Amino acid sequence: MTVALVTGITGQDGSYLAERLLSEGVELHGMVRPGDEASLPDGVHPHRVDLADQAGLRDLVLDVAPDEVYHLAGVSSVARSWQEPVLTAALTGMASAVLLDAALAVQERSGHPVRVVQASSAEIFGDPDRVPQDEGTTVRPTNPYGAAKAYAHHLVGVYRARGLHAVGAILFNHESPRRPPSFVTRKITQGAARVAVDGGGVITLGNLDARRDWGWAPDYVDALVRAARHHTALDVVVATGATHSVREFAEAALAHAGVGDPAAHLATDPAFTRPTDAAQLVGDPTRARTELGWSPTRSFEQIVAAMVDHDLELLR
Template sequence: MAKAALITGITGQDGYHLAEFLHGKGYEVYGIIRGQHNPKRARVEQEQPFVKLLEADITDTSSLIRAIETARPDEFYNLAAISHVGYSFKVPQLVADVTGKGVLNALEAIRLTGGEKTIRFYQASTSEMFGGLDYNRPGKGYDETALFHPRSPYGVAKLYGHWITKNYRESYGMHASCGILFNHEGERRGLEFVTRKISNAVARIHLGKQDHIELGNLDAKRDWGYAGDYVVGMWLMLQQDQPDDYVLATGETHTIGEFLDLAFKEVGINDWKPYVKQNPAFMRPAEVDILLGNPAKAEAKLGWRRKVDFPGMVKLMVQHDIGLESATSLD
């Protein structure tokens, strides 16, 4: 009998990749979608017709209970969040309710339906929980033992979700694992995120649709991988006999300037500076200068490896957006 998986955040980048991956594994895939007239519903129905959509809300435990009773999942992947770090400073209370307390709601829904011993739970934690503290291990990066010091409402809310998941694992014996994922990008990234903002702008500049792009800090260093690789790690965590927490990362950092270099060179532009303007409005109140992950545990215990390197990811994103913007021009 095919396994069933229930995914919150099905309309996001990771939800898209995970649904596609699990479908390829023969899973019956259910996705939670918020709102009767969610504008993203049509895209999911068109591009992933195999996903069975259930209306529920991560802030409403009763609706999650109904979704669990309908799907009867073997695995529950909680990807729901307000995940834009900059935006979290503008709506901190909403971020706390969705990104933080939403995790508690999901865990409680599993417990109240009697699924604490049968449903395996994945919580999407984040490198933003580290926030720059304890960076006294040059070249090694953050691993599962590093200290947390989140520097945004998003990071703080994610840290609550991380710890409440560990608490339910220890209190109720739940097979609940946390994936501490470093930045992972791709063609499904929202346009509000800097990497996709760059790849889309480069495509539009290449096609003559715009003449520049406005960005904030160009010097921040991030450990960037491809989202399609990272959802495989999520799945591998729930296949283990015992639940645990794992860092997924590439083990290397790149600046936004390096991303710009590769993206513009993909369209034959060697000097991007005339096309980029810095705008103070895109600066964060508290910036994390560098995030470098150490995926040694995931590589050793899960056998996980990233397949797409940094240049390959940038190329994939720019070429996707050139195709997307070219198609839009023909409409």
């Protein structure tokens, strides 16, 4: 039986990944914070370990001795990374070093391969030297979150060179109804639902012209599993290859909620604008398609609709 360890198992991606692995009969271990156990599906073995506890994190990997490690945990908000850059470096960067080194120790002790997937981010490209971005795009982040992810991404290559099946999955933006409200996409769909139910109001956002490559979170989890089990370890961009602006996302959400004249329900506030904001992050998923046999299953419009429908149901 395959044994898997997932960090960040209670987050958006972790929850979909847990359902996927449990359906396959995997012995699943999840790293959780105190009080999070109740949100886990039946069958997950919970482990209370703080991501900042390097010794505890290493012991967890050594004790579980997993065949697969999916590292999803860390500070996941660019805005928060500006507020807490040191914490972001510790939780999003340094923890990856601990996990990779512990996984290599398990592999050397057992003689069996350990497959590690590091959930990287398009934010490592920051100010990209090409559009679209692929696995060869220069890594040059423009915010603390991207810098921490870049450190972890480079470490993947270091440990791969030492014989570990280490995967750098460079995930572009991916959404679902399970996205926390602290993210702009969920803020938009919650706002659209509220405007529809109340019959008025506005959604206040930052840079409406920022463009992103938005995909469907369960699709991206599928890519993580495919990469973990691929015959060779590789870096792989997971993206749709298409971009839409924040304005387009918001207008699509309002329109799906049945709100007339969506533009009239949008406002901007400089307080919600990032200190730096990459103008266009869009991924080239050629390697994911050709090497992993992966492709997106939902369109931009279907993603927005699923999120709005969920938030309308919650309100009604």
